[in-house]
Structure formats: C-alpha cells, structure tokens
Amino acid sequence: MKGFLASMYVGLQIESNWTKKWVWLLYLAAYPIGSFLAVIILYGVFGQKTGLLPYALYGTIFYYSLSMVFFDMAFSVHDDREHYQTLKYIFLSSTSYRTYLCGRAATRYLIALAGIAINLCWLVPVLRLPFHPSWGYFIAGAVLGYLVAAGLGLAMASVFLLTIKLDVDVVDALFGGMFVLSGALFPPTAFPAVFARIAEFVPMSPFIELMRRAVSGKVLTGFLSDLSTFQLLGRVTLSAAVLFALGSVLVSFGSRQAQRKGYIDVTTAF
C-alpha cells in the first residue's frame, strides 16, 4: 500500500509539476474537452433529432477516462526507460513494478475523473443532459472500470517491456479499434451484424453502459438494454477480475524477461 501511494504521488508530480498549480487546474479542466468537442458539434449539427447526444457524450467521456489509464501505463514504460532513464531505479526499489504502474495510472484516472466532473458541471445544464446519478453504481463502476483499464494497460506494458522500439502508435491503434467497437460514440447497431455482436463483448462496453446508466439514471438506447444495471455490474466485475489478473501475470512475466534480456536500461533515442 505504501508503494502504491508513493507511486500515486510520483504520478501526481509527473502530471502537475511542469507548471503553476492554478495553470494545472485549468489544464485539468480543459483537457477532456478535446475528447467530446467533436461529439457536441456533430450531434449538435446532424443528430439533434436522434436524441443520441447524451448516449454519445457520456460514452465518450467515460471511454476517455479509461483510455487515460490504458495509455499512461503503456507509455510510462517508454517514458521511464527512454526519456527520464529511471526505469532501472524503479526496478531496484522495493516496490513491485506492477504496483508502481497501478499507482501512477490511478492518479491519471483520478485526474481524468476530476476533469470529467468539472466539465459535467456545465455540460449537464447547458445541453440539458439527463442527470440522475446512482452513486452506488457510479462508485462501484468507477473502481471496476479502473481495474478493467489497468488490466489492459498492464498487458500492454508487458509488451512494451519486451520490445525496445515499439511505438505508442500501437496503443493508439488498439485504443482506436476498441473505441469504434465499444459503442462509446454511437450505438453499434450501425455496424454489420457480426461487429454489432462483437461490440457487446468488448471489455469497455459494459463499463461504459454501466456508467451511462449510473449518471443519467436511465437506459439511453437499445444497446445492452436486455441487461439490468445489476447484471451489467456483474459483467464489469467479471471483466475487471479476468483482465486485471491477466495483466498482472503478463507484467510480472514481462518484468522478469526484460531484466533477463537487459531491456530495463536500454535507450535507443528513436
């Protein structure tokens, strides 16, 4: 726990100590705007009659919160090894590398959730979004969502540990692929039938739908509507348990192999 908290502190410093505190708070509030600006413009211009704006907006911002964890975990391997050249010291410390990654990403997740909360303060009244939060489901969903994203992030980090020149574009491509399929931006009914079916099993889909219901207080479209909120919570719990366990095993394996192969302090300057 001490290592986890220390890693969270390191994460906070990396995220915030590049500027003054008040500038960082503005940055924190402004950063998520990029994730939903296109949604507001596109649904505002073309989709007013569809009534899908709340679905797309909530979906996009909660996908954004997961992507921050996912991306941060994968990128921190590269960042610590190549850029700051501190990866070897992290491995020498008494905290396990998995704990370090989880701690750093937890800070990133909390920062993303704080940014979302700040933006919802104006989005809800201005866009008249349905907002009847169910705090129990929201908190449970937020914790489980972190575990889902952390599981995927740890798996990706293990790949980065074992490949020196892998670019973060790979993470972007995976993240992009899951964004299309997860139904975050539009109901997957637009897909061919096969992909629409796959969309239900993308690990992010139940989490996003759970958070939509937890915040808006209603079922916004037919996507996953045959599942009750409690059943959704069950599905997210299952995803979180499987993915986090898998990610933990992979990152432990990746750490051992990377140490054996001497990949911990290799710099390529690419």
Add this chain to the structure above:
Amino acid sequence: MKKQLLLFLRTLNARAYVRIFGQMREATWVVASVLGGFFTMATYIYLYRTLGTGSEFSGLVVLGGFMTPFFLNVLWGVATQLYWEKEMGNLELMLVSPAPLSAFLVGLSVGGAMHTMLRSLSVLFFGIAVFKVKFTVLHLPLALLVFLVTLFSMYGLGIVFSSLFLYHGRDAWRTADLVMEPTSVLSGTYFPARFLGLGLLGIAALIPTTLGLDALRQLLVPSFTVRVLDWRWELLILIGLGLVFAFIASWALRSVEYKARRDARLTLRWQ
C-alpha cells in the same frame, strides 16, 4: 552565398534522410499508424451512418483521414521535435555545428511529409476499398496543387511552433497534447468546416488544414456543397498563410534561439 546554400541543402538532405528511412525501419510503426488512422476514420463513417447523413459524408471523412497523419506529423514530428532533440542531448550538437537550425527543420518537414505520405495513402486506400467511397478525378492536378500548398503552409506553421519548443520544456509538450484534439476537430477533419459558425471558423481558418481540406473536398467530392469559400480563394489564402508562416518561422527561430542561449535553456533537460 553558394557555400551557405550548399550547406543548407546538405543539412536538409541529411535530416530528411533520417526521417524517411529511420521511420521505415520498424514495420510496426507504419502498420500501427495506418490502423490508428483507419479506425478513427471508421468511427466517424459509422457515426454518420447512425446519424443518417448522406453518403457524401463518407468521402469527406476519408479525405479527413488522409490529411490527419500529416497534421499529427506536423504537431509531433516537427513542432515538438526540438524539445525531443533537447531531451536526448542532440540539440547542443546541432547548435555547435555550422549547419543552420532552419535547414534541420525544413529537412524534418520534407522527410516527415514524404514518410507520412505512405501512411496517408494507405489510409486513403483502405478508406476507398472498405467503405466504397467514390471521388472524382476530373480535377486531380488542381487537387494535387492544393494539397502541396496545404502541406507547405502546414509545415510552415509547424516550424513556427518548433521555436517555442526550443525555449520551453514540458509545458510546451503538455500544451501540444492539450490542443491536438481540439485543433483536429476545429479544422473540420471529419465534418465540413462551415458548420463551425463564423466565429470559430475565423480561428479555424488559421489552421491550414481547414481551408486545405475544404478546397480538396470541393475538387474531389462531386456532391460537396457546404464549402467555406471557393477553392481558388482558399488556395490564395493558403499561399499567403504559407508565406507568412515561413517569414514568422525564420524570425522566431532566430530570436528564440538567441533568447534560449541567453537564458541557458538549450541544454536544460527534464524541465
């Protein structure tokens, strides 16, 4: 004069070479960036299908997907490059060499545009093949002209911003990260820029991609009617923007380099 020009061209060639061939060494880089571009494009095409807009919007999205790798290359491959050179310790070597810094940046731009072309063409190919998008090739030479002028203007803007990274550190990097998505959205990458409204459009027009994409859509998508201006005017504005950016870039590089030397910021890492 001749000696200086020769030095400029040799530096340009050397930096462009690294950018073109260095980026080709890892197949995963090319595959991942093409896939990333394709998925983003697919997202917006399916979104338009959900919204029930006309099929011409798929063409607009595919063209946006074609230009996106260039936009990303300008932002992360040119504008922020001096930051990375500084962090890796190369910048001091570049500055003590007789080669002009502007030649490095022009070389980066030329090399970056060439290696990005492969990715962009791949995204375009997959977009056309998978989503059965049709373009008219009637005005292809003019579209090529508009495309090249847009690139000239975009990379000019990238060099302008690179001078900021010469002085600043992580704050500039964070700013680039912050503006990436909004800039991409405002430049109308995935929808006609005219829908932005006059106020936002005025700001967005300073991003060369906005008018460049609008002109390309007019020339290549036959049913595209929601244009910002006639493509001829847009071409003229883009040429003007390119020249202004080139002038500002040359001035900014000189003055920021002087300021950075004076304030001892050129070798300051991890700040």
